[in-house]
Amino acid sequence: MSVLRIIKNRLHKGVVTRPLGIESLGRELKSEIYKRFGRSFHIREVDTGSCGGCESEIIATTNPIYDIQRFGVDFVASPRHADALLVAGPVSKNMALALKKTYDAMPEPKYVITLGECALEGGSFKDSYYVENGVKSIIPVSLHIPGCPPDPAAIIRHLLSFLRGLSIKI
Amino acid sequence: MDCKLIIKDVLEKINIRTSNIEERYGDEIHVAAAHDNFKNICLELHKALKSPVMMLCASDERALRGVFVVTCVFMSAKYRRWIFVNLDIDGNNPKFDSLSKEMYSASLFEREMREMFGIEAIGSPDSRRLRLHNEVWPEGFYPLRKDFDKNSVRAVQAGEYKFRRIEGEGVFEVPVGPVHAGIIGPGHFRFSVAGEPIINLETRLGFTHRGIEKLMEGKAVSEALRITECVTGDSCFGHSLAFSHAVEKICAMTVPEGAQMLRAIFLELERMYNHAADIGGMALDVGFSYPSALASIIKENILALNGKLTGSRYLKNVNRLGGLGKNLTAEDVSSLKEALKSIAEDLCELRAIVYDSVSFMDRVDSTGILKKTTAEDLGIVGLAARASGIPMDLRKDFPGIYGKVKFNLIKQASGDALARLNVRVAEFEESVSIIMQLLEKMSKHNANLTSAEIKFKAGSALGYAEGWRGAILYWVKLNDAGVIERCKIVDPSFHNWEGLSFAVLGNIIPDFPLCNKSFDLSYPGNDL
Numbered sequence: 001m002s003v004l005r006i007i008k009n010r011l012h013k014g015v016v017t018r019p020l021g022i023e024s025l026g027r028e029l030k031s032e033i034y035k036r037f038g039r040s041f042h043i044r045e046v047d048t049g050s051c052g053g054c055e056s057e058i059i060a061t062t063n064p065i066y067d068i069q070r071f072g073v074d075f076v077a078s079p080r081h082a083d084a085l086l087v088a089g090p091v092s093k094n095m096a097l098a099l100k101k102t103y104d105a106m107p108e109p110k111y112v113i114t115l116g117e118c119a120l121e122g123g124s125f126k127d128s129y130y131v132e133n134g135v136k137s138i139i140p141v142s143l144h145i146p147g148c149p150p151d152p153a154a155i156i157r158h159l160l161s162f163l164r165g166l167s168i169k170i
Numbered sequence: 171m172d173c174k175l176i177i178k179d180v181l182e183k184i185n186i187r188t189s190n191i192e193e194r195y196g197d198e199i200h201v202a203a204a205h206d207n208f209k210n211i212c213l214e215l216h217k218a219l220k221s222p223v224m225m226l227c228a229s230d231e232r233a234l235r236g237v238f239v240v241t242c243v244f245m246s247a248k249y250r251r252w253i254f255v256n257l258d259i260d261g262n263n264p265k266f267d268s269l270s271k272e273m274y275s276a277s278l279f280e281r282e283m284r285e286m287f288g289i290e291a292i293g294s295p296d297s298r299r300l301r302l303h304n305e306v307w308p309e310g311f312y313p314l315r316k317d318f319d320k321n322s323v324r325a326v327q328a329g330e331y332k333f334r335r336i337e338g339e340g341v342f343e344v345p346v347g348p349v350h351a352g353i354i355g356p357g358h359f360r361f362s363v364a365g366e367p368i369i370n371l372e373t374r375l376g377f378t379h380r381g382i383e384k385l386m387e388g389k390a391v392s393e394a395l396r397i398t399e400c401v402t403g404d405s406c407f408g409h410s411l412a413f414s415h416a417v418e419k420i421c422a423m424t425v426p427e428g429a430q431m432l433r434a435i436f437l438e439l440e441r442m443y444n445h446a447a448d449i450g451g452m453a454l455d456v457g458f459s460y461p462s463a464l465a466s467i468i469k470e471n472i473l474a475l476n477g478k479l480t481g482s483r484y485l486k487n488v489n490r491l492g493g494l495g496k497n498l499t500a501e502d503v504s505s506l507k508e509a510l511k512s513i514a515e516d517l518c519e520l521r522a523i524v525y526d527s528v529s530f531m532d533r534v535d536s537t538g539i540l541k542k543t544t545a546e547d548l549g550i551v552g553l554a555a556r557a558s559g560i561p562m563d564l565r566k567d568f569p570g571i572y573g574k575v576k577f578n579l580i581k582q583a584s585g586d587a588l589a590r591l592n593v594r595v596a597e598f599e600e601s602v603s604i605i606m607q608l609l610e611k612m613s614k615h616n617a618n619l620t621s622a623e624i625k626f627k628a629g630s631a632l633g634y635a636e637g638w639r640g641a642i643l644y645w646v647k648l649n650d651a652g653v654i655e656r657c658k659i660v661d662p663s664f665h666n667w668e669g670l671s672f673a674v675l676g677n678i679i680p681d682f683p684l685c686n687k688s689f690d691l692s693y694p695g696n697d698l
Contacts, residue, residue, distance in 0.1 A: 005522070005523075006460065006523065009519055016467060045353045046349055046356075047353075047354065047355045047356050047378065047693075048356075048378075049377070049378040049379070049380050049694070049697075050355070050378070050403070050694065051400045051401065051402055051403035051694045052355060052402055052403035052404050052692065052693070052694055053400075053403025053404075053406070053484055054403070055353050055354060055355070055403070056403060056404060056484075057483075058353050059353050059466075060466070060469075060470060060473070063463070063466035063467065063469075063470055064463050064466065064467055065466075065467060065470050066470075075353060077351035077352070078351070079349075089378065090380060092377060092378055092379050092380055092697075093303070093306045093307070093379075094301075094303045094305075094306060094348075094376055094377045094378075094379060095348065095356060095377050095378070096306070097305070097306075098348050098349050098356065098377070102349055118400075123400075124385075124396070124397055124400050125380045125381070125382075125385065125400075127385065128380050128381035128382075128384065128385050129313050129318075129320035129323065129381050129384060130302075130313070130379050130380060130381040131380055131381070148486070149403070149484070151477075151483060
């Protein structure tokens with residue numbers, strides 16, 4: 001019964017994935033990603049004191065509406081499986097060491113991407129007694145995705161243009 | 171009988187005759203205590219009002235009066251009052267008798283006061299630090315003291331945090347975190363396991379501590395309002411609402427009824443997207459991905475709706491002191507109604523899928539039980555409390571604008587993951603109905619959404635809102651220029667993390683993600 005209903009609803013709903021106007025870029029990059037990163041570009045996310053808004057939007061990029069996986073980009077559970085580290089949050093003192101260790105655990109080549117106002121230079125928390133001066137002060141950063149928080153479409157767009165930049169350089 | 175007389179009675183029973191009972195703002199009662207009776211008064215009120223410690227905090231008034239003020243706050247749903255017990259303690263020798271042996275819900279607050287102010291709770295069973303981790307922060311620097319200078323803090327030699335050690339044959343520890351496998355906040359879980367069942371879980375948090383309470387000090391209220399939206403990203407509106415409520419109380423501002431209704435609508439929208447995400451999250455954590463995908467569509471649709479109505483998917487920068495910065499046009503209202511209809515249909519489908527799946531029900535049923543007595547002792551609030559049979563909901567207890575709509579308080583008895591799932595599903599449906607009713611009533615109001623110019627007054631007040639997790643409390647102290655002198659924030663997560671540690675006992679580690687998700691507590695809200 002239940003399976004029938006699921007199939008029925010599935011057909012009724014159709015494809016919910018939203019066109020973002022970057023599909024052609026995505027397809028073009030897919031072949032680049034395939035060659036350069038061994039089939040797919042894997043990201044490990046670290047929260048260094050974010051409010052959770054950025055995480056929520058990162059998770060949203062993987063929902064059926066944005067579906068970032070269709071471009072060959074995915075999120076992984078371990079830094080050892082990751083090509084890039086995505087960092088959100090102003091880097092609370094308590095997270096500085098964990099961030100460094102996570103970065104060190106990644107294989108080369110590796111990239112660090114920061115996301116959200118806080119990760120850049122502390123954002124609203126800049127003057128706090130308990131935050132470092134942004135992610136840059138701890139590990140080298142290759143890309144920043146601005147916004148508080150950036151919406152899922154913006155995250156995907158920035159990631160894809162970043163990957164294109166990389167593929168041109170190579 | 172009114173609450174003030176009841177309190178007088180309670181105090182007379184323990185031979186305290188005090189005339190120092192003062193009513194403020196219509197919903198606060200302040201009792202001035204002395205060193206020798208503070209503890210007794212708190213314990214008696216705790217029993218008489220059947221309230222856990224809702225807030226226990228300090229403020230530094232040494233510059234003016236040479237004292238720290240310690241305030242313990244209880245709640246009486248019956249009389250619709252917040253009861254404050256205030257104690258002045260000597261600024262040079264800050265100590266008071268610990269409450270936490272008799273009243274466990276005071277424990278975390280006492281630890282917090284010790285690390286932030288250096289106020290000693292004499293006889294406290296646990297004085298370890300919560301947020302200023304020993305590895306990175308030296309002894310003797312108390313950030314919330316007024317004379318604290320962040321430049322004076324020197325680098326430290328790594329200290330160590332002492333976890334509770336469970337010993338015995340075959341007992342081993344499983345450390346998890348702070349960096350977790352998912353896209354989620356950081357926290358450390360230390361499981362002690364014998365065979366499969368968890369026999370102890372110790373949660374060490376504080377990893378996302380950003381010093382928000384200190385940052386708030388010295389800020390103008392309008393600036394501080396924006397910071398409250400960054401306390402925890404899934405409750406931006408709830409936090410800004412609780413904060414502005416406190417300021418509005420102090421400055422005696424009347425919020426137009428239309429704005430109050432619209433605020434309630436946004437608060438419910440926030441509740442809905444989080445509840446939907448958690449229903450999906452619980453399914454995902456047992457490997458049931460179809461409903462989780464559907465739930466993420468529901469969440470996305472609500473976020474997109476928020477974005478369309480207010481320009482912010484997370485309802486940031488919408489709330490203003492005394493009202494709202496954004497009204498809904500007739501067009502907005504009709505698109506809101508339309509979107510709600512399709513969102514409610516999607517939820518119906520989600521509901522059918524999860525409840526029809528025998529294997530899913532088997533996983534959530536009787537998993538992660540939080541008993542009612544435990545929940546009461548720990549001072550659990552909100553959704554988790556209701557799932558364990560405690561009928562607590564600020565929307566009912568202090569209704570305000572919610573008094574104008576009909577909705578049910580959703581309560582369960584079993585306290586397991588299924589109960590928390592049931593509460594979410596039912597509350598989602600109630601929220602849709604609340605919004606529909608409010609939209610109906612709002613059409614009769616005109617468009618004026620902010621009260622007149624703010625006239626700042628010096629004073630302090632408690633602001634509160636029932637966020638989707640539970641009671642969000644802000645105790646704010648202003649000076650007459652509208653600058654914040656002290657702001658104490660209590661996110662419901664601060665009470666409820668302890669609940670998770672008890673709920674997982676006897677469960678297996680593979681069920682931990684499910685138990686955790688069924689509470690879905692905030693790391694940043696707890697850590698501040």
